[in-house]
Amino acid sequence: MMRQAGRYLAEYRAVRDKVDFLTLCRTPELAVEVTLQPVRLVGVDAAILFADILLPLDAMGAGLRFAQGDGPVFDRPVRSAPDVDGLREPEVERDLGYVYDAIRLARRELAALPPEQRVPLIGFGGTPWTLAAYLVEGGTSKSHGHLLSWSWQDPAGLARLLARLAGVSARYLAGQIAAGAQAIQLFDTWGGLLDARRFRELALPPVLRIVEALRAIDPRVPIIYYVNNGGHLLAELATLPVEVLSVDWRVPLDRVRAAVGPAKVLQGNLDPTALLASPARIEELTVELLEQGAGGGHVVNLGHGILPNTPPEHARAFIGAVRRHGARVVTGQAARV
Amino acid sequence: MMRQAGRYLAEYRAVRDKVDFLTLCRTPELAVEVTLQPVRLVGVDAAILFADILLPLDAMGAGLRFAQGDGPVFDRPVRSAPDVDGLREPEVERDLGYVYDAIRLARRELAALPPEQRVPLIGFGGTPWTLAAYLVEGGTSKSHGHLLSWSWQDPAGLARLLARLAGVSARYLAGQIAAGAQAIQLFDTWGGLLDARRFRELALPPVLRIVEALRAIDPRVPIIYYVNNGGHLLAELATLPVEVLSVDWRVPLDRVRAAVGPAKVLQGNLDPTALLASPARIEELTVELLEQGAGGGHVVNLGHGILPNTPPEHARAFIGAVRRHGARVVTGQAARV
Numbered sequence: 001m002m003r004q005a006g007r008y009l010a011e012y013r014a015v016r017d018k019v020d021f022l023t024l025c026r027t028p029e030l031a032v033e034v035t036l037q038p039v040r041l042v043g044v045d046a047a048i049l050f051a052d053i054l055l056p057l058d059a060m061g062a063g064l065r066f067a068q069g070d071g072p073v074f075d076r077p078v079r080s081a082p083d084v085d086g087l088r089e090p091e092v093e094r095d096l097g098y099v100y101d102a103i104r105l106a107r108r109e110l111a112a113l114p115p116e117q118r119v120p121l122i123g124f125g126g127t128p129w130t131l132a133a134y135l136v137e138g139g140t141s142k143s144h145g146h147l148l149s150w151s152w153q154d155p156a157g158l159a160r161l162l163a164r165l166a167g168v169s170a171r172y173l174a175g176q177i178a179a180g181a182q183a184i185q186l187f188d189t190w191g192g193l194l195d196a197r198r199f200r201e202l203a204l205p206p207v208l209r210i211v212e213a214l215r216a217i218d219p220r221v222p223i224i225y226y227v228n229n230g231g232h233l234l235a236e237l238a239t240l241p242v243e244v245l246s247v248d249w250r251v252p253l254d255r256v257r258a259a260v261g262p263a264k265v266l267q268g269n270l271d272p273t274a275l276l277a278s279p280a281r282i283e284e285l286t287v288e289l290l291e292q293g294a295g296g297g298h299v300v301n302l303g304h305g306i307l308p309n310t311p312p313e314h315a316r317a318f319i320g321a322v323r324r325h326g327a328r329v330v331t332g333q334a335a336r337v
Numbered sequence: 338m339m340r341q342a343g344r345y346l347a348e349y350r351a352v353r354d355k356v357d358f359l360t361l362c363r364t365p366e367l368a369v370e371v372t373l374q375p376v377r378l379v380g381v382d383a384a385i386l387f388a389d390i391l392l393p394l395d396a397m398g399a400g401l402r403f404a405q406g407d408g409p410v411f412d413r414p415v416r417s418a419p420d421v422d423g424l425r426e427p428e429v430e431r432d433l434g435y436v437y438d439a440i441r442l443a444r445r446e447l448a449a450l451p452p453e454q455r456v457p458l459i460g461f462g463g464t465p466w467t468l469a470a471y472l473v474e475g476g477t478s479k480s481h482g483h484l485l486s487w488s489w490q491d492p493a494g495l496a497r498l499l500a501r502l503a504g505v506s507a508r509y510l511a512g513q514i515a516a517g518a519q520a521i522q523l524f525d526t527w528g529g530l531l532d533a534r535r536f537r538e539l540a541l542p543p544v545l546r547i548v549e550a551l552r553a554i555d556p557r558v559p560i561i562y563y564v565n566n567g568g569h570l571l572a573e574l575a576t577l578p579v580e581v582l583s584v585d586w587r588v589p590l591d592r593v594r595a596a597v598g599p600a601k602v603l604q605g606n607l608d609p610t611a612l613l614a615s616p617a618r619i620e621e622l623t624v625e626l627l628e629q630g631a632g633g634g635h636v637v638n639l640g641h642g643i644l645p646n647t648p649p650e651h652a653r654a655f656i657g658a659v660r661r662h663g664a665r666v667v668t669g670q671a672a673r674v
Contacts, residue, residue: 140479142477142479143644145610145644145646148608149610149646151610152610152611152613152614152618153614192587194587195588195589195608196587196589198608229566231569232568232587232588250529250531250532251532251569252532252533271532271535273486273488273489276485276486276490277490281489307480307482309482
């Protein structure tokens with residue numbers, strides 16, 4: 001489940017009461033503690049490293065902080081070619097080594113769990129376009145005016161930023177694989193801002209560069225690409241050389257399947273707000289989701305991050321419904337085909 | 338152009354320097370002055386009444402104010418069935434009469450302009466789902482947690498709110514027609530939050546109720562329905578009994594045309610950030626837009642509101658490109674068909 005280690009768990013809130021968000025990210029023992037909470041408490045099939053996609057930008061000297069309740073803020077936003085040149089080239093082992101320490105420790109702790117909890121560990125990062133969306137705006141934004149202005153007024157300058165972010169991301173994620181991450185998820189939270197042509201021109205090339213770099217390290221590590229709000233980009237998603245396409249809740253999985261063909265595994269895409277419905281309704285919605293996903297490989301997931309006000313027993317109802325109905329629905333569907 | 342009377346015009350900013358936003362909305366002489374600015378200064382083919390979709394909610398007692406730079410705030414958000422019962426039933430002529438006065442005055446002033454500037458006047462309102470998105474959250478929101486929680490936990494209570502908003506909107510917009518609005522645009526800024534089924538269940542029924550009510554008043558007044566971020570809702574849009582479908586910039590008009598058939602007029606959908614590109618590039622993009630829209634009726638427009646940092650000469654370049662190339666492209670396309 002996206003954002004499965006998070007505020008909806010009292011056990012997570014107890015850790016956060018003691019340390020701020022960035023300290024939690026930078027303290028491997030604590031990051032691993034919250035990484036494993038959903039495995040122990042909710043019963044998910046994979047652990048997702050607790051980290052933030054913006055950490056590499058901090059390592060590039062952009063001055064990341066998290067304002068109380070206000071999300072991320074960059075003290076030094078990047079809005080011009082000279083700003084791009086001013087970014088530091090991080091040494092990932094030195095500047096982001098705490099992430100790799102957390103991965104190594106998480107793998108050891110997972111190996112020591114009871115057999116049914118020895119799940120794989122997923123590492124992740126943001127796509128260059130999405131990292132730029134935060135770095136250029138100086139934090140979260142509704143309109144992305146700085147980023148989009150730049151994209152029209154100085155596309156070459158922005159392309160240089162995206163290329164640098166691709167290079168740093170490729171090294172950062174290769175390091176995650178080397179440390180023990182068993183799959184890599186790329187989050188493109190803001191790719192859906194763009195129409196299809198601009199997505200192909202701006203957002204896709206740096207993603208392809210990262211994918212190529214990771215394939216060169218270890219072609220067996222699956223890459224999951226998540227795009228939010230990308231229902232208009234299905235033709236582009238079909239061309240992506242990744243194993244798993246993860247989509248938001250707006251677009252039914254059978255429509256995605258029709259557009260991308262049978263070979264790709266689809267991940268998603270229950271509306272995270274549906275976990276606020278009753279457990280009985282969650283079960284019904286999960287069965288429908290399984291039916292929509294049954295035309296090929298399907299990693300059941302939410303279509304966006306779990307909400308902080310989700311009751312943990314509703315998250316467990318979702319997981320339980322997948323376990324109870326998954327095999328039946330998929331087998332039934334196969335029989336009908 | 339969506340939001341064509343706005344901050345990108347120095348003449349608008351000069352008016353706003355003297356009065357706050359709500360005072361501007363509530364002072365017919367000033368509202369008409371800014372309504373006519375884009376007709377005089379940019380050369381658009383229609384005047385769009387200067388108003389705000391949230392005004393009827395203020396008339397219902399929700400306590401609307403505009404915080405400096407922070408967008409709308411409701412002092413009394415509505416989050417439960419008893420809150421719905423606590424809303425006042427406005428008398429539109431008394432409580433929103435300043436809007437009707439502005440419409441009557443704008444029509445008179447338009448009639449007195451030189452012939453080429455005697456353009457029609459478009460009135461507008463928000464859809465009930467979109468009005469609820471602001472009223473329930475108490476203002477703008479990124480996650481719409483209150484609205485979406487309510488939709489799952491007490492759908493009947495939320496349906497009561499939406500039905501009341503539909504009733505008030507129908508009377509408010511019927512009054513706009515009676516005062517002289519020559520077309521009505523319905524803005525569904527947040528309909529695209531929903532997947533197709535939830536859109537059909539939650540957002541569509543109150544829109545249909547408004548459309549029916551307006552048809553009963555005067556079936557000749559065209560209704561324009563705008564949905565933001567609705568590329569996944571094309572099948573639903575095809576069923577809407579309105580003359581004009583207006584869509585955001587993410588979905589190419591030829592794809593919308595293929596989904597909705599030849600009878601509907603499409604409105605849109607240049608990426609508003611494209612007006613930050615050079616005038617030469619704006620001209621190229623406009624020609625492409627005309628080609629995408631040439632399969633049927635097309636009202637050229639932006640895909641979302643014009644940005645405050647748009648140079649006015651770029652807005653004029655857009656309008657000029659439509660005038661220079663519109664007839665040629667559409668005729669050429671017709672010749673190829």
